[in-house]
């Protein structure tokens with residue numbers, strides 16, 4: 277039986293980073309992956325998704341370009357060409373992940389890993405490995421939902437990436453990141469899209485102005501939104517589907533995408549054999565150093581359901597490796613998380629929402645603007661940009677940036693730095709604008725649009 281200083285289960289964002297850094301610190305490391313190296317983000321998440329987003333936005337560009345004198349009447353899109361090129365790029369990245377792991381001295385095992393005891397891991401081919409330390413980085417999986425008739429006809433985000441043909445009529449269940457990003461991809465590529473939303477709002481947990489402005493933008497792009505509704509049944513009509521909603525509506529569709537959340541992946545890991553504690557959402561409970569309730573076993577990334585984003589999984593994996601193998605104990609902050617939703621137009625936010633801020637900062641100033649971007653003057657697009665800034669009037673500290681519009685995902689990365697550096701409104705005022713840009717609005721806000729005095 278081979279023994280390692282560290283066994284990593286899962287070759288996704290968190291696991292790969294942890295394995296490489298631990299090996300760089302001198303540890304002997306084994307990494308076990310049951311599907312493809314790179315994990316959700318590289319193989320069936322962020323990367324192929326963003327390539328599809330780029331593909332879809334050309335439709336917008338072609339439309340807008342007409343206002344600038346271009347003619348694209350013969351533009352055509354071919355799904356299979358995009359799929360082929362996207363899959364080639366994903367394979368290229370996967371190979372780079374493998375190469376980098378091997379270069380760091382990590383031993384890669386293919387197969388499903390499960391615990392035999394707290395130091396022993398069994399692979400699908402029955403080979404056993406022992407590890408002084410074990411890291412669980414098994415990610416998350418799409419939520420299943422078989423509570424209605426015909427639920428088996430839905431596909432999840434993994435299967436979306438396998439679609440050989442572009443569906444013409446798509447019904448999407450859910451209103452989170454995945455549902456809305458995929459809704460925009462499909463719509464811009466020409467599919468009819470219906471989104472079925474359980475509640476009254478999209479993007480649960482986001483600032484209310486982001487929710488309402490993005491709702492307007494989605495409706496303007498021709499996406500049908502069914503609020504306060506749910507799927508009652510799906511009937512298979514020989515390859516196409518009739519989706520019955522709670523309010524009695526019947527939607528024709530050739531693809532029903534289930535995007536109602538993701539859950540921590542602890543499938544067949546044998547955790548019950550070692551008594552690791554899970555919380556009530558099935559996530560592995562960890563302390564600030566990512567150690568589980570069993571000494572020597574750690575967990576990072578989506579399986580811990582803290583902040584389910586790639587940069588967080590990477591950071592947690594890196595901090596774990598530095599802490600355990602690099603003699604540099606580090607904890608990861610889980611607040612001030614910049615995030616983008618790659619809808620079209622996209623959303624970029626960091627910091628507190630207005631609702632959250634008011635709970636801690638009763639004297640809250642809100643600066644908000646909704647404006648037509650300069651590009652739209654000739655293109656004729658009705659799409660608007662929204663910027664919203666939250667400031668604590670007592671200390672002048674900025675508490676949150678919330679935005680919708682072209683490239684706000686790019687902007688929010690840098691606004692995240694400002695927030696991290698505890699920027700004040702005066703700091704923004706002192707920063708010279710870059711003209712003509714949309715981003716200059718962040719430094720030219722004059723009077724608050726709302727002043728709270730709770």
Ligand SMILES: Cc1cc2nc3c(=O)[nH]c(=O)nc-3n(C[C@H](O)[C@H](O)[C@H](O)COP(=O)(O)OP(=O)(O)OC[C@H]3O[C@@H](n4cnc5c(N)ncnc54)[C@H](O)[C@@H]3O)c2cc1C
Nearest residue numbers: 286288289290310315316321389414415577578584585586
């Ligand atoms: C469609 C989609 C789009 C996304 N877009 C973004 C985005 O734009 N930006 C962003 O920041 N985040 C995005 N995310 C979230 C991001 O992908 C995850 O937060 C991130 O991948 C989590 O990394 P991880 O290391 O925890 O797990 P994963 O990357 O999921 O890796 C876990 C790995 O473990 C393997 N595994 C599981 N169990 C076992 C086992 N028992 N034995 C061996 N191997 C096992 C799996 O095969 C997988 O490769 C997206 C997610 C999805 C689904």
Ligand SMILES: NC(=O)c1ccc[n+]([C@@H]2O[C@H](COP(=O)([O-])OP(=O)(O)OC[C@H]3O[C@@H](n4cnc5c(N)ncnc54)[C@H](O)[C@@H]3O)[C@@H](O)[C@H]2O)c1
Nearest residue numbers: 450451452453454455474535536537538584585616617618
């Ligand atoms: N751009 C990005 O960074 C990005 C993109 C995709 C995913 N992600 C990450 O992956 C996570 C998972 O994404 P997601 O979109 O699957 O989840 P999500 O939690 O963002 O959204 C889930 C949606 O499904 C709805 N829902 C839940 N249960 C339901 C039910 N039974 N019936 C009807 N609706 C139901 C929720 O109200 C919500 O609208 C995200 O939270 C995010 O952390 C990030």
